[in-house]
Amino acid sequence: MPKSIQERLIKWAVDMEWHNFHGHFQRNQYYIPYPHMLRKCYGLSMNERSVLLDIISHLGENDEAFPSQETIACNLGLSESTVKSAINALVKKRFIKTVRRRGHVNRYRIDALEDNPYVGMSETIHYFLRLYQPKYIKRSAIQSVISAVVNSDSYAKYANKLYEVYRSPYTDQSYPDLVLDTQLELMMEIRNKLRDEKGLLVSVPIFADFQKHFNLYLERIGFDDGDECDWDNYLASEEEQNDGTDEDELIQQQ
Structure with missing residues (x-):
């Protein structure tokens, strides 16, 4: 992304004095980095990606987030049942951990991102x-x-x-x-x-x-x-690479 666009997006998010079209009641300020590896992650539905992003945006200094499912649903325009299903899927896929506390809102911690x-x-x-x-x-x-x-x-x-x-x-x-x-x-x-x-x-x-x-x-x-792997065990020798086997023969062998 061009630097000029990045600067505009950040300014849009954090500049308290920038009202313009958005008026004086702008509440959704600030921003978080969101890698394309998560945004484009196969294996996560669109709802799961959205809920994960919303939970990450609520993380505090202790690496815990505790928005209610109702809050997440309101933020994303989803039903609470949809949010609950997405949270269960994220726990199953080990993106987040849920700490259930009696009488309190559930707390969420990031389980695995870089090594998921x-x-x-x-x-x-x-x-x-x-x-x-x-x-x-x-x-x-x-x-x-x-x-x-x-x-x-x-x-x-x-x-x-x-x-x-x-x-x-x-x-x-x-x-x-x-x-x-x-x-x-x-x-x-x-x-x-x-x-x-x-x-x-x-x-x-x-x-x-x-x-x-x-x-x-x-x-x-x-x-x-x-x-790391010993690649000599995986790579074909020069003789094997030049044995003349073509794609059609490989398909027939399978």
Whole structure:
């Protein structure tokens, strides 16, 4: 976003003297940063994204927010039942934790954002779309397949397994290896559904290209160099890369 637009948006939010069209009764001042990774997160419905943003906007210095469901509903123009359903989904997907206190409004704490598996898998899908979606395929076709995958039981199982291994100190499974396997399996699931249900062929992810983005992800979540994958176990040798196998043969083998 151009700097001039950013400055105008911030000024619009915080300048107490700037009335103009909005009049003297402007109440919704200030702003919060909101990453595109959350705004565009596959696996979160529009209502869930909106409720999460509203809860984040209420966070205090102790990293707790305690708006009532009625307040959230009024802020977003939603029903209280819709807000309740969205909160339950956000808890299940581990974006927030709810602290229930008798006689008091529920308190909310952020559970996982930077290391939430739903965000990681969403970014994998965006990566797939950006690099491997043929230009001739209509977006509506591929989005319907992605929606089916995201709303499937397997997608939730991917997320739960990633979360459990990441959080558990007692596991023999390498988390970086599990992330790589899960992301590649997710992209292949989308590719195969496009082929089987839509008759559309999409390129297989290129490991050498994917390695760069995967290592950047590992660095972001705090893994040391020694914890990263041994890519020699994954990358094809020069002989394998030049064996002449083409896309049609790969599809027939599957």
